[in-house]
Amino acid sequence: MIQNFISMNGYGFFVWLSFAITFLACGMLYYKTYKTLKKYEKDFAKELDQLSEAERKLVLEKSKVASQFLASYNKSI
Amino acid sequence: MFDLINPSRIFNWIEKLINFINSIFFILLIIALTFALVLSPPDYLQGDSVRIMYVHVPSAWIGLASFTAIALLSIISFIFKIKNLNLITKSIAPIGLLFTCLAIITGSLWGQPTWGTWWAWDARITSMLVLSIFYILFILAHKLIDNKDRANKVANLIAIIGLINIPVIRYSVDWWNTLHQPSSIKLDGTSSIHPSMLLPLMLMLLVLLLYCALILLMKYKTEIIRIKKKNIKRI
Amino acid sequence: MLTKKVKKRVSFLSLLLISLVIAVFFILKSLTSNILYFKSPTDIQLSQDIIFNKKIRVGGMVKKNSIKINAQEIKFVITDLKNEIFVSYSGTVPNLFSEGKGVVAEGKLKDKNFFIADRILAKHDEKYMPPELKDLMKKNVK
Structure with missing residues (x-):
């Protein structure tokens, strides 16, 4: 039965290869996207960190995105 | 009116959506794969090679739908000059290109055992290849043109011109003799696919759509952070 | 606005x-x-300027009970229900090649009714169903 499942009555090569290519390609795009996102998050956090106390306060007050970002970023570490 | 697509508002629920999709994704993936590879019956003619359809058809649909979305958003963005929409179209493009290529590759893997050839220059297959070229041009326009406004304008025009290709792909199998079979699922909702095979097809479509949403959200978040980072001194 | x-x-x-x-x-x-992937037997009957030495593709349905196989070649008839064309071919055929199903033959015309193929492709239709259902349908027809 398992033999049959793998060979797919002779079509195994084509079926398994197309599923494998699909999931491999999707996985690679996910990995690339995830890595780029993390890199930008890290850089952004670093840059916020380098600002002086007064500057950071001003940025966080004016930009909702920056404050939300910092809140979620600190949680995820 | 356009406040809904304001980045600072969106940013908050992007995070929640990503977490939600991550929590249900793998369960759905396993269910869909079980149906596609184990529980669904083989076809009366094609045998088990019909299972390739469960990745091929959703990929082709997503490839077409992504480009339609990009083109429509490009039209709005071109007319009203909304910069945010360009962030979205830029985030959709790689997903669309990936799935268009997957549709071509899996189609070729299906064609070899069923038709007896890997490739045929018939209208459907060639027009899909043209679609992938439009995706590449769109992405290249963003990558190669340094001036952001110019890049957006050129990319938008490429997407709008490429929109003509979409109905050509859709109706190629009806207008001309092609090796590719006509559509099994018509626009009016009738289908010539047996329900036991339609179920895994729809499940795989759902899983791949969730995957697309995940990538889109992550890419969009990256774009927002990139812009905020560049303007950090000015916020 | x-x-x-x-x-x-x-x-x-x-x-x-x-x-x-x-x-x-x-x-x-x-x-x-140029876009047409293959010509139907009717197209060939109607066309005025056939080039006999150029490679073309002919497509249609394999006529029921027309396949004859001997040691050297396979002979069958492609029909579009209006006109027919005889095909002779030597080589392997795809799994889905069978009577009553779609087919595309690649090769050269000998005359308007006779085609020598050097490649056979099977054309699939848009119907998908499990084998048990097909058997059931056959029984109902009988």
Whole structure:
């Protein structure tokens, strides 16, 4: 039965290869996207960190995105 | 009116959506794969090679739908000059290109055992290849043109011109003799696919759509952070 | 909200799209004979200027009870229900090649009724169903 499942009555090569290519390609795009996102998050956090106390306060007050970002970023570490 | 697509508002629920999709994704993936590879019956003619359809058809649909979305958003963005929409179209493009290529590759893997050839220059297959070229041009326009406004304008025009290709792909199998079979699922909702095979097809479509949403959200978040980072001194 | 600039862009885009649709329509129309992946037996009967030494593709349905296999070659009839064409071929055929199903043959015409193929492709239809259902349908027909 398992033999049959793998060979797919002779079509195994084509079926398994197309599923494998699909999931491999999707996985690679996910990995690339995830890595780029993390890199930008890290850089952004670093840059916020380098600002002086007064500057950071001003940025966080004016930009909702920056404050939300910092809140979620600190949680995820 | 356009406040809904304001980045600072969106940013908050992007995070929640990503977490939600991550929590249900793998369960759905396993269910869909079980149906596609184990529980669904083989076809009366094609045998088990019909299972390739469960990745091929959703990929082709997503490839077409992504480009339609990009083109429509490009039209709005071109007319009203909304910069945010360009962030979205830029985030959709790689997903669309990936799935268009997957549709071509899996189609070729299906064609070899069923038709007896890997490739045929018939209208459907060639027009899909043209679609992938439009995706590449769109992405290249963003990558190669340094001036952001110019890049957006050129990319938008490429997407709008490429929109003509979409109905050509859709109706190629009806207008001309092609090796590719006509559509099994018509626009009016009738289908010539047996329900036991339609179920895994729809499940795989759902899983791949969730995957697309995940990538889109992550890419969009990256774009927002990139812009905020560049303007950090000015916020 | 509709400023002058917006109106200008709308008219530019509609003009662009309309002219593109017209251009693409005429290009595709003039290329029809190249876009067609195969000719039907009727197309071949009707055409005036057949080039006998050029490779072409003929497609249609394999006529029921027409396949004859001997040691050297496979002979069958391609039909589009109006006209027919005899095909002779030597080589392997795809799994899905069978009577009553779609087929595309690649090769050269000997005359309007006889075709020598050097490649056979199976053309699939848009119906998908499990084998048990097909058996059931056959029984019902009988």
